[in-house]
Amino acid sequence: MPDVNIVESLEDARNRLRTALTNAGRDPASAHLLAVSKTQPAASVRQAFEAGQREFGENYVQEALDKQAALTDLDAIVWHFIGPLQSNKTRAVAEHFQWVHTLDRERIARRLAAQRPPALGPLDVCLQVNVSGEASKSGVAPADLPALADVVATLPQLRLRGLMTLPAPSDELATQRRPFAELRELLASLRQRHPQAPLDTLSMGMSGDLEAAVLEGATWVRLGTAIFGQRAPRA
Template sequence: MNHIKDNLAQVELQINQACEQAGREQTTVQLLAVSKTKPAEQVEQAYHAGQRAFGENYLQEAVEKIQQLTHLDDLIWHFIGPIQSNKTRQIAQHFDWVQSVDRAKIITRLNEQRAEHNNPLNICLQVNISGEESKSGIQVNELAQLAQLVHESPHLTLRGLMAIPEKGNAEQSFSQMQQLFEQLQAQYSSVDTLSMGMSDDLAQAINNGSTMVRIGTAIFGARQ
């Protein structure tokens, strides 16, 4: 228990220091604890240390954890992995946020499959900002059309953008993402989230306007 609590405190300290260096309020950056491959017990330990938002990449593993932890009713679950169209129903049923939306078909299916009685599903469009073939995400020229589609979907709320920049070229990518985010904010009042930055480039991301950093290993230890 203590090592997760201590690790969370250390990451929060790093976020606070990065905010200070960037001249930003500490409350403007949220920590998403990436709990993929980690057992439900460790998520619960992080919860009792004050963490509420958790990111998962693998659907079946995530759904099992979500079902095991239903007694913690204020957990916020983010799906951050690649989305196969045959998996959208479960994502729409179990998650609060989807950060890895990258095509119109996925938007349509999530909207249709989100239950009427649930709050709208929070959506971030994933941008392949460095144009890497190995990465998911939309091209910049697709952003306007897909943002409009999310905005017009009654069971979805457009919250912002997510990106995983190319290693070694993060500064330029972060800067471009900040520009895209500010343009989107000017168009849609619901947009408030720029999800970028991980353990290695957290400070750089925050300096370029990130509002949510995704941290896994530094909290939970190396992946199994």
């Protein structure tokens, strides 16, 4: 497989996002690209950083910690945890990430809050919602979202920023838009319920449905292979 030119791929991804925002009638600066760097080597992250990318998403805690250790000179890098989070990994995430997009259980929320070093300030979190109701997907059910949000909003070391979803795939734009529209409506309801919380984030949309997500208000879109190429198998 030929090497991917990360600089060119990253610019293509930025152009795609800008075009989608413009076509949706939105401010081109109202959504951001999260580069999904899971299974990619630290050298690829460094190349993307040198091309201006600052926000990176990781799914596997130990792999991410190894990468972070190799990139300690990149002071401005921002690490987002976007994978399923187990109880035995919460301390590492609380200590080494700035964002968590996949919070879906009260127990995990309380552990993250208790283990977040005060000197780092609150951890920005999104609640993952299983809008498609898929048994194979993580995420809180929409009906259970308000209760989880109520708990998270009381934890001083967590900052509730918004919602995240990973819906069932579809090739049809209208079908793609429906779960994203539901997530947007759920966020609007949470804003009314928690007017003091900085609920400004919709983490939704990947390579196959970026345009649909942007039409429904995405503020973070998660792209991996579009930037880095095909992922290497995990060791």
